[in-house]
Amino acid sequence: KYKLEINGIPVEVDPGTTILDAAHQVQVKIPTLCYHPDLPAWAACGICVVKVEGSPKMLRACATPAGPGMKIITHDPEIVKVRRNVLELILSTHPNDCLQCPRNGHCELQRLAAEFGIRDVKFEHRVNEIKPDESTPAIVLNPEKCVLCGRCANVCQYQQNVWALEFLGRGDQTRIAPAADVTLNESPCIKCGQCSAHCPVGAIYEQDETSKVWEALEDPEIYPVVQIAPAVRVAIGEAFGYEPGTLLTRKTYAALRRLGFEAVFDTNFGADLTIMEEATEFAHRLNDGGEMPLITSCCPAWTDYMEKFAPDFIDNFSSAKSPHEMLGVMAKTYYAQKMGIDPSKIFMVSIMPCTAKKYEITRSDEMFASGHQDIDVSLTTRELSRLIKASGIDFVNLPDEDCDSILGDYSGAGTIFGATGGVMEAAVRTAHHLITGKNLPDVNYEPVRGLEGVKEATLEVAGQEIRIAVAHWMCNIDTVLNRVREARERGAPSPYQFIEVMACRGGCVGGGGQPYGATDEIRAKRARGLYRDDESREHRCSHENPFIQTLYKDFLGEPCSEKSHELLHTEYRP
Ligand code: HC1
Ligand code: SF4
Ligand code: SF4
Numbered sequence: 001k002y003k004l005e006i007n008g009i010p011v012e013v014d015p016g017t018t019i020l021d022a023a024h025q026v027q028v029k030i031p032t033l034c035y036h037p038d039l040p041a042w043a044a045c046g047i048c049v050v051k052v053e054g055s056p057k058m059l060r061a062c063a064t065p066a067g068p069g070m071k072i073i074t075h076d077p078e079i080v081k082v083r084r085n086v087l088e089l090i091l092s093t094h095p096n097d098c099l100q101c102p103r104n105g106h107c108e109l110q111r112l113a114a115e116f117g118i119r120d121v122k123f124e125h126r127v128n129e130i131k132p133d134e135s136t137p138a139i140v141l142n143p144e145k146c147v148l149c150g151r152c153a154n155v156c157q158y159q160q161n162v163w164a165l166e167f168l169g170r171g172d173q174t175r176i177a178p179a180a181d182v183t184l185n186e187s188p189c190i191k192c193g194q195c196s197a198h199c200p201v202g203a204i205y206e207q208d209e210t211s212k213v214w215e216a217l218e219d220p221e222i223y224p225v226v227q228i229a230p231a232v233r234v235a236i237g238e239a240f241g242y243e244p245g246t247l248l249t250r251k252t253y254a255a256l257r258r259l260g261f262e263a264v265f266d267t268n269f270g271a272d273l274t275i276m277e278e279a280t281e282f283a284h285r286l287n288d289g290g291e292m293p294l295i296t297s298c299c300p301a302w303t304d305y306m307e308k309f310a311p312d313f314i315d316n317f318s319s320a321k322s323p324h325e326m327l328g329v330m331a332k333t334y335y336a337q338k339m340g341i342d343p344s345k346i347f348m349v350s351i352m353p354c355t356a357k358k359y360e361i362t363r364s365d366e367m368f369a370s371g372h373q374d375i376d377v378s379l380t381t382r383e384l385s386r387l388i389k390a391s392g393i394d395f396v397n398l399p400d401e402d403c404d405s406i407l408g409d410y411s412g413a414g415t416i417f418g419a420t421g422g423v424m425e426a427a428v429r430t431a432h433h434l435i436t437g438k439n440l441p442d443v444n445y446e447p448v449r450g451l452e453g454v455k456e457a458t459l460e461v462a463g464q465e466i467r468i469a470v471a472h473w474m475c476n477i478d479t480v481l482n483r484v485r486e487a488r489e490r491g492a493p494s495p496y497q498f499i500e501v502m503a504c505r506g507g508c509v510g511g512g513g514q515p516y517g518a519t520d521e522i523r524a525k526r527a528r529g530l531y532r533d534d535e536s537r538e539h540r541c542s543h544e545n546p547f548i549q550t551l552y553k554d555f556l557g558e559p560c561s562e563k564s565h566e567l568l569h570t571e572y573r574p
Contacts, residue, residue, distance in 0.1 A: 002068040007075070011066075019050055019061040023074055030074050031083060031112060033090075034149035035062040036198055037519045038159070038505070042150045046086045047112070050074045058082060084116055090147050092123035093172070094201075101145070101202040106516055108200035109147060130175060135183035137207055137362070138191035138355040139512075143175045145203040152176060152195035152204055159505065160474040162305070164189035176203065188308055192301035192474070192503045193355030193380075193512020206355045206380045206513055210387050213377055216347040217260040224347045225335075226256050227265040227327050227407075230418030231353040231508035232381050234529035238515040238522075239385035240395045245525035247533050250400035255388050256351075257401060264403045265331065267350065268410030270323030271417040271426065272542035273330070273551070274298060277320040277568055279430040279542075280559035282498060286435070286464070291315045293469075293484060293496045296423050298322035300360035301503035301512075303572060305474060310481055311574035316499075319569040323417065324350040324357065325367060328374030329567050330407055334555045338406065343372055350378045353418070353511030356503070366570040380513025411545045412443075412534030419527035420472035420507035421448035421455060424500040428459060428468070429541040436462050443540045449531070451506055451520055454479055456496075469496045473505040 001012045006019075009026045018041065023030050034045040041063040049058040053071035058079065066072075073079070091113065098104050132142040148167070153176065156165045164187040168177045178187035196204045216224045233249040242248065249266075256264045282294050295316045297303050306313055321329075328350065332343040350357060357378040361367055367374055379387070388395055403409070413429050416422030425445045432440045447457035448468065453476035459466045471480045483495050504510045506523030509530070539545055556564050 002066060004066055004068065004070040004072065006072045013066050015065075017066050019059070019064050019066050019072055020048060022066040023061065023072075028074050030061045031115065032062060033108060033112060033147065033200060034151065036151050038198065039151060039154045042154065044148060044150050045090070047083050049079060049082055051076070051079060080116075084118065087112055087116055087118060088121045088123055091118065091121045092125055093127055094147065095127050095144055096125070102205040102208060103202035107202060128173065128175065133178070133184050134207070135185035136189060136191055136359065138358045139184070139193055139196050140205055140207055141176070141178075141184055142203050142205075143177060145201050146176045147201055147203070148174060148176070149200055151198040151200065155194045155198045158475060160190070160192055160194055160503065161478065162188055162190055162474065165195060190301040190304040190308070190474075190503065191356040191359045194504065196355060197512045197514065197516065197518065206382065207358055208383060209358070209377050209379060210383050213349055213379065213387065216349070216376070221345065222347045223341055223345045224261050224349065225263040225265060225331055226261040226349045226351065227267045227270065227324060228252055228256070228351045229267040229324065229353055229508065230271060230415050230422070230530060231511060231514065231526065232351050232384070233533070234418070234509065234526040235353060235381055235514045236385060238517075239382070243525070244522040245529035247529045249533070250402065251395060251398045253403045254398040254401040255393050255395055258393050258398075259387060259391055261349070263335075265327055265407040266403050266410055267324050267327055268414035268417070269407050269545070269547065270325075270327030270330075271414035272411050272545045272548050273326045273568070274320050274323045275413060275426045275430050275542035276548060276552070276559045277564060278318045279427050279434055281318055281320060282427065282431050283434045284560065286466075286497065292494045293499045294318055296427075296500045297572070298417070298423060299356070299502045300354070300363065301356040302474075302477075302501045304356065304359070305477070305503065307572055307574055312485070313481065314572045314574060317572050319571065321366070321568055321570050322360065324352060324378070325360070325374055326568050327407055329370045330551070332370035332372055332374060333567065334551060335407055343370055346372075347376045348374065350375050351381065351384045352378050353381050353508045353514045355380060355512045364570060369567045381515060382513055385515070405547060407547075409545065409547050410537070411542050412537035412540040413542045414545070415533045415537070416530050418508045419449070419530050420451070420502055421470045421500065422507065422530065424448045424468060424470050424498065426542060427498070430543045432461055433541065433543055439541060448500075451524060466498060467496045468498050470500045472502040472507050474503050477501055
């Protein structure tokens with residue numbers, strides 16, 4: 001350990017700790033703007049400068065390791081003056097339309113300006129006028145607001161391995177843009193929204209579709225229904241002052257009813273349905289020697305990535321649609337029939353932790369399997385929190401309510417979909433039952449849990465070894481795919497039979513549409529909330545969900561039946 005002093009306070013740190021982290025240890029907050037705990041320090045903005053005794057220059061706390069014996073000063077009038085200067089320079093090129101900005105109230109630049117008490121800027125106000133890029137259904141890029149912190153490009157290039165964003169131009173003409181200056185939609189962007197979740201200001205944000213939902217809720221001719229994704233229930237509370245990971249399923253149902261939805265469903269039910277189809281597909285492939293490995297396909301950013309960058313795996317994809325799509329089509333067929341409602345009047349909104357879901361809902365003809373667009377609008381967790389606030393709903397004091405059971409009651413397996421490893425664990429629970437006729441002795445399948453980028457496990461089912469891999473956060477995917485490719489080249493059997501992939505760090509709990517400020521600590525708390533939900537459910541396995549059993553008995557027949565194929569499956573294309 002190194003011993004040093006920060007503002008006269010002694011502190012001991014591990015070698016390699018930055019001055020910024022050392023200061024946190026003794027409750028000293030050094031302001032930052034370009035720095036994000038998920039990303040390597042880029043030292044672009046210079047707001048975090050500090051003085052170190054004996055050093056002629058001020059040093060950047062985010063990128064400077066704390067050394068033994070250092071005497072560091074983080075705040076004095078001179079340091080504050082330098083930081084103010086940096087801020088004023090940024091503000092001099094930043095539009096002043098905070099009131100109309102999607103990040104109003106959640107902007108890191110706005111917060112810094114308030115903390116530093118900036119009242120006027122000594123530099124001339126000059127904004128580079130650049131039109132926003134609204135070419136994708138998922139995110140909007142507004143380079144005019146960009147503070148050149150580099151977070152989005154780093155996330156996109158190194159964390160997501162996509163390389164859709166980069167800096168173009170030089171000097172004061174530098175701007176963030178899709179690589180090669182095409183539109184985002186023409187770029188390799190997979191719509192994961194991680195850039196929007198990491199941007200400190202309003203330069204990248206989700207396509208806001210709340211007004212479409214307001215209109216539907218106001219229209220007496222429309223029958224609005226809604227569903228919430230697994231990962232929403234453990235994150236929505238962050239917008240209302242709750243600890244990350246607080247399970248707020250039933251308050252969210254209540255809020256949605258008060259917004260005016262006629263029926264409140266739960267994507268977790270759809271997740272149970274996806275598992276019925278996907279586990280059956282897996283058992284068929286295992287028994288009949290089908291294409292291995294089977295790869296999960298419920299993450300639309302991942303399927304977009306695969307179609308663009310790994311088309312050699314298309315035949316490995318599960319054809320089972322993602323849970324919210326399955327629920328959408330069931331609402332406009334099964335539920336509509338049962339309730340005697342004209343499906344053309346049903347307006348289905350899905351509340352997702354995700355921006356890519358906005359793209360998924362029209363990605364192919366199969367997303368119109370009911371004869372109508374199965375999901376009309378997909379909102380992010382962030383959009384839902386704004387909708388609730390704008391409606392004057394006192395979320396914290398809402399009573400708990402239940403959802404509409406027929407497409408709502410879920411098993412524990414359905415809820416863990418929202419965390420990396422959860423889809424695999426849910427699938428294993430049901431696949432084991434399908435193959436052996438018995439549940440696993442312990443349904444908690446720990447080897448696939450946790451935030452490690454690639455998790456591997458082996459499971460014995462009826463004397464057969466099933467080799468599993470779980471990868472999340474796109475930069476980890478190639479490791480797994482390359483192992484399969486190598487085996488293919490050697491003509492050897494696949495090193496895995498079943499692979500789960502989620503594009504976002506931590507899985508959907510860390511989705512690009514979740515409340516701002518996620519770190520691994522917060523992602524882990526959200527995941528723990530889902531595992532607690534799982535443990536508290538009466539049924540832990542999808543095949544035990546009585547409403548799923550009724551749906552098959554009354555409407556679908558068997559998993560992977562002709563009707564299931566028509567309504568619940570899709571295709572992927574290079
Ligand atoms: Fe997800 Fe899914 S888990 S994709 O990660 O399969 O977004 O939460 O809703 O559809 O269920 C996201 C989360 C979500 C789907 C499910
Ligand atoms: Fe890159 Fe994802 Fe942002 Fe697209 S949405 S630009 S892939 S980080
Ligand atoms: Fe969306 Fe989840 Fe995939 Fe992220 S991991 S892109 S939140 S589906």
